Amino acid sequence: MGELFDNWTVQARKGILELAVLSALSSRERYAYELVRLLVDIPGLGVSEGTIYPLLSRLRVQNLVAARLVESTEGPARKYYNLTGEGRKTLAMMRGYLESVLKGVMTLGEGKEQP
Amino acid sequence: MMQWTERANDLWKRYCEDVRALLKGTEADAEEVIEDVQRHIEAEMSGAGVITEEDVRRITSRMELSASQVIAENREPRSGTGKAVSSIAWEASKRGGRKQPAAVIIITILFGIMLPIGAAAVELLTGICAAVFFDPLPTWWYVLLFMLLPASNLVCLAVIWNSSKEYADKAGYLNGAGLGAAIIYTIMFIPILPISALATIVYGLGLCGMAPLLGLIATVLVRSRLRHLRLGEGTGKLAGLWSGMAASGVLLLIAVLPGFFTHLGVQMALSESPAARAKGVRMLRAVGDEKRLLEMCYREGRGFGNNMFYSLMFDGSIPTRDLRGVYYLVTGRAFNTMAPPKAGFRAQGMFEDWDFEQGGEETGGQMRHLSLISSRMDGSIDADAALGYTEWTMVFNNTGSVQQEARAQIQMPAGAVVSRLTLWINGEEREAAFGSRGQTRQAYESVVRRQRDPVLITTAGPDRIMMQCFPVPPRGGEMKVRVGITVPLELVKGDEGVFVLPYFNDRNFKIGKEVRHTIWMESKRPILRWTGVEIANGGDDRKADGVIRGSVAHSALKPGAGIVLERDDSTARAWATDTMAGGDDLVIQDVEPVLRKGVHEVVVVVDTSAGMAKVIGQVQEALSAAQPDGGVKVVAAGDEAEVVADGIAGIRNLSISAGKDNVPALELAWDLASEDEGGVILWIHGAQPHVFKPLEGLRQRWERRPAGPVLIDLQVAAGPNKVVEGLDGVSQVVSLGRTGEVGEDISLLLRRWRGEVPTFEKVRRRVGIEEKPSDSAKETSSHLVRLWARDSVERMRCEGGRENLDEALRTAVRYQLVTPVSGAVVLETAAQYKAAGLEPVDPETVPTIPEPEVWALLAIVAVVLVWVVLKDRRRVRIA
Numbered sequence: 001m002g003e004l005f006d007n008w009t010v011q012a013r014k015g016i017l018e019l020a021v022l023s024a025l026s027s028r029e030r031y032a033y034e035l036v037r038l039l040v041d042i043p044g045l046g047v048s049e050g051t052i053y054p055l056l057s058r059l060r061v062q063n064l065v066a067a068r069l070v071e072s073t074e075g076p077a078r079k080y081y082n083l084t085g086e087g088r089k090t091l092a093m094m095r096g097y098l099e100s101v102l103k104g105v106m107t108l109g110e111g112k113e114q115p
Numbered sequence: 116m117m118q119w120t121e122r123a124n125d126l127w128k129r130y131c132e133d134v135r136a137l138l139k140g141t142e143a144d145a146e147e148v149i150e151d152v153q154r155h156i157e158a159e160m161s162g163a164g165v166i167t168e169e170d171v172r173r174i175t176s177r178m179e180l181s182a183s184q185v186i187a188e189n190r191e192p193r194s195g196t197g198k199a200v201s202s203i204a205w206e207a208s209k210r211g212g213r214k215q216p217a218a219v220i221i222i223t224i225l226f227g228i229m230l231p232i233g234a235a236a237v238e239l240l241t242g243i244c245a246a247v248f249f250d251p252l253p254t255w256w257y258v259l260l261f262m263l264l265p266a267s268n269l270v271c272l273a274v275i276w277n278s279s280k281e282y283a284d285k286a287g288y289l290n291g292a293g294l295g296a297a298i299i300y301t302i303m304f305i306p307i308l309p310i311s312a313l314a315t316i317v318y319g320l321g322l323c324g325m326a327p328l329l330g331l332i333a334t335v336l337v338r339s340r341l342r343h344l345r346l347g348e349g350t351g352k353l354a355g356l357w358s359g360m361a362a363s364g365v366l367l368l369i370a371v372l373p374g375f376f377t378h379l380g381v382q383m384a385l386s387e388s389p390a391a392r393a394k395g396v397r398m399l400r401a402v403g404d405e406k407r408l409l410e411m412c413y414r415e416g417r418g419f420g421n422n423m424f425y426s427l428m429f430d431g432s433i434p435t436r437d438l439r440g441v442y443y444l445v446t447g448r449a450f451n452t453m454a455p456p457k458a459g460f461r462a463q464g465m466f467e468d469w470d471f472e473q474g475g476e477e478t479g480g481q482m483r484h485l486s487l488i489s490s491r492m493d494g495s496i497d498a499d500a501a502l503g504y505t506e507w508t509m510v511f512n513n514t515g516s517v518q519q520e521a522r523a524q525i526q527m528p529a530g531a532v533v534s535r536l537t538l539w540i541n542g543e544e545r546e547a548a549f550g551s552r553g554q555t556r557q558a559y560e561s562v563v564r565r566q567r568d569p570v571l572i573t574t575a576g577p578d579r580i581m582m583q584c585f586p587v588p589p590r591g592g593e594m595k596v597r598v599g600i601t602v603p604l605e606l607v608k609g610d611e612g613v614f615v616l617p618y619f620n621d622r623n624f625k626i627g628k629e630v631r632h633t634i635w636m637e638s639k640r641p642i643l644r645w646t647g648v649e650i651a652n653g654g655d656d657r658k659a660d661g662v663i664r665g666s667v668a669h670s671a672l673k674p675g676a677g678i679v680l681e682r683d684d685s686t687a688r689a690w691a692t693d694t695m696a697g698g699d700d701l702v703i704q705d706v707e708p709v710l711r712k713g714v715h716e717v718v719v720v721v722d723t724s725a726g727m728a729k730v731i732g733q734v735q736e737a738l739s740a741a742q743p744d745g746g747v748k749v750v751a752a753g754d755e756a757e758v759v760a761d762g763i764a765g766i767r768n769l770s771i772s773a774g775k776d777n778v779p780a781l782e783l784a785w786d787l788a789s790e791d792e793g794g795v796i797l798w799i800h801g802a803q804p805h806v807f808k809p810l811e812g813l814r815q816r817w818e819r820r821p822a823g824p825v826l827i828d829l830q831v832a833a834g835p836n837k838v839v840e841g842l843d844g845v846s847q848v849v850s851l852g853r854t855g856e857v858g859e860d861i862s863l864l865l866r867r868w869r870g871e872v873p874t875f876e877k878v879r880r881r882v883g884i885e886e887k888p889s890d891s892a893k894e895t896s897s898h899l900v901r902l903w904a905r906d907s908v909e910r911m912r913c914e915g916g917r918e919n920l921d922e923a924l925r926t927a928v929r930y931q932l933v934t935p936v937s938g939a940v941v942l943e944t945a946a947q948y949k950a951a952g953l954e955p956v957d958p959e960t961v962p963t964i965p966e967p968e969v970w971a972l973l974a975i976v977a978v979v980l981v982w983v984v985l986k987d988r989r990r991v992r993i994a
Contacts, residue, residue, distance in 0.1 A: 076154050
């Protein structure tokens with residue numbers, strides 16, 4: 001039983017993590033380390049610090065986010081990420097999709113059938 | 116900038132490797148991720164100043180790269196437990212077990228670096244492949260080409276190990292070059308791969324032969340890792356494949372081209388077409404690789420076969436003998452005047468001590484470890500009787516690892532004959548047996564095959580002998596031999612005689628610069644001077660007493676080197692009792708001055724090879740100063756034989772270089788000289804180490820016209836003369852007795868022909884005791900008998916016929932002489948002599964120094980002294 005749940009959470013987190021990153025960047029640009037600390041604090045997302053970096057790289061390659069290096073007085077240069085236009089569109093689509101899916105799924109438990 | 120400890124750096128590099136491996140096949144940029152993680156670590160540790168191994172381990176372990184969550188949407192987690200792949204890889208890396216890179220690294224180090232370096236070292240040190248199959252590293256260019264393989268792998272491995280992505284492209288070029296070298300050598304080694312593989316499997320040896328193939332595999336793997344370092348899982352290509360391979364191709368061309376022209380030239384020089392032959396020789400002189408040519412001369416029986424490229428391109432079946440002829444035509448030198456060439460650290464590798472001509476009749480190439488370490492000449496001269504005797508004692512040393520045979524062709528004074536041969540066996544002197552030429556050679560060869568102690572001397576053309584000694588023991592062993600030569604003096608004037616010194620024409624051993632020939636000659640007449648040779652510490656003060664003690668450099672022993680002695684002009688007759696024939700007969704020699712004016716026309720053949728360069732001026736001056744009455748025609752022995760239009764004046768304009776075949780010029784000269792009765796050919800030449808075609812053309816001329824032109828052979832420098840050797844037995848071919856510099860000898864000859872100075876002819880005959888000469892005649896040693904016997908043998912041989920030859924042989928054996936029909940051999944045991952049908956000479960009958968007559972004199976003096984002493988004592992007692 002536990003194994004089934006573990007597998008399910010892995011599958012569920014896979015898509016949600018990308019949504020979480022894009023959402024975190026939707027309000028303002030953030031540097032990677034900051035982003036990592038923000039997402040690590042989300043319970044249940046189960047993300048480690050190392051997981052974020054490959055994801056950010058892939059999103060950048062897919063042109064959903066853009067990155068820039070900014071010199072920092074506190075340490076090494078920081079890499080700031082922000083959403084591209086394409087990223088914003090994708091975020092909106094993801095949110096819409098997830099909302100409708102969740103909405104439908106949740107209603108199943110309340111005994112309401114879809115028309 | 117944060118400081119990372121060395122161990123932290125090492126750990127970080129391993130982590131980076133894993134990240135790259137983990138992100139393979141994903142859309143994420145591994146290098147970007149690595150940069151981000153590094154920035155993360157430095158941000159987190161920004162207050163610490165130094166990042167330690169523990170910091171790296173702690174932070175990277177915490178940020179495990181979980182495949183299950185983020186790596187790729189199309190990749191499933193590896194296990195149901197959801198354990199991160201990265202975690203497995205990272206944990207493995209912490210234990211040092213990065214499987215794929217480790218395998219590549221091990222293969223690269225073993226087969227891409229160590230094996231090729233080891234194989235090259237073995238080949239350079241031993242030359243085993245060169246000796247058995249072909250030479251993979253004939254020049255340094257080839258070594259450089261082959262070393263591209265391990266060198267490129269070493270550098271590329273360093274780049275991979277350090278994950279130096281920025282150097283990956285440059286390493287790609289180097290890898291391409293290494294790959295090119297590996298492919299070239301793999302192709303070269305294909306023919307021996309099966310043997311190598313079999314030898315490796317069965318005996319555990321033979322890996323060297325597989326080095327190129329295994330190196331190629333390793334180099335391909337290295338390229339794959341380089342590509343991965345540079346491009347990750349991208350689809351691009353690593354730079355430098357074709358350009359690197361092209362670079363190794365260019366290096367191959369540089370390595371091959373000089374040899375290519377050399378081999379092409381040789382092929383042409385030995386072709387059927389005269390025009391092609393001339394072109395081939397010209398090409399070799401212009402662009403040929405002399406060292407390569409020399410190497411081919413030393414690789415007995417191998418021709419082109421020791422180089423894969425050339426053997427593919429050219430016919431490899433060229434006999435070494437022909438190659439040696441081409442070497443002479445190109446350089447003007449006999450190949451064995453040069454030591455075997457070195458290729459890198461080796462001479463001819465582990466087979467350099469192999470003597471392919473052992474026991475044969477050719478001198479062959481110089482043996483690297485065989486040398487003459489001591490040489491002395493002892494002699495006694497009876498100037499009034501115009502003869503002398505010298506014993507040349509030589510000690511050979513062999514520093515090699517196998518037994519060696521010392522061989523040398525010795526030029527004797529004109530008319531001289533070998534009358535004694537001694538070998539030291541276990542410190543004891545053993546005298547030779549004299550027998551027929553075939554009998555002695557057979558005995559020698561049979562003993563050489565059994566590797567025992569013989570020494571053999573046979574003639575090798577007029578006034579030349581071939582000496583062979585075997586075995587000179589290995590590892591510093593020595594062999595000592597002595598050759599006794601009975602010498603007629605050259606009489607320049609009635610009151611002067613020249614004792615000409617023997618010298619080496621050809622040899623297969625080295626003579627170090629420090630080796631000097633020590634000379635001790637004694638005569639009853641004063642020694643006036645020496646010619647053509649500087650005798651150090653010659654003891655000028657002793658010359659008046661007829662003694663010369665000193666030493667000469669090896670280079671000074673050359674044609675014309677001799678000692679000039681005073682002689683009694685009135686002693687026209689000398690005699691000796693012929694005790695060797697067992698009777699009371701006498702041999703009488705009359706010295707007759709003859710004024711000659713019968714030479715009508717002289718055809719001078721001038722060799723234009725490099726050996727003439729130093730003397731060509733002397734030759735021209737001497738010929739100009741005293742031209743024969745009948746006139747002079749000059750034939751130049753160049754690449755083609757031609758009559759020099761300007762005659763003697765044109766000699767100066769001749770191009771003197773390289774080596775030339777003189778036979779066509781001699782044929783032309785014979786035809787010109789035979790137009791007039793009494794024509795003479797004077798052949799002035801350097802060494803002739805090779806004959807390029809059978810001498811039948813020349814022999815036929817003299818056989819059909821036995822009274823045809825006389826050929827006077829004047830060789831200006833030491834060296835073999837295969838032409839004269841080939842004309843052995845032709846009575847019209849005579850060597851000019853050298854008594855000084857070339858110019859002086861020519862002048863003397865021409866003045867004799869003009870009738871200005873006499874020729875002193877020595878007429879020897881055997882008579883009965885009843886014809887005992889008057890008291891004015893000079894009684895001399897048994898060497899006079901030996902000289903007469905030599906003349907007799909020569910005469911009978913030239914007359915030909917079975918009976919004459921049999922009698923000639925009997926005479927030679929009876930008088931213990933080495934002649935064209937007889938030889939001398941020393942064997943080790945009585946059984947060997949018996950088996951060969953030979954009998955060693957009685958030590959009592961061999962010539963010695965001082966002469967037997969001197970020993971007899973000393974004995975008489977001793978007896979008289981004893982008698983005087985005894986008489987005195989008796990007188991005292993009586994008193």
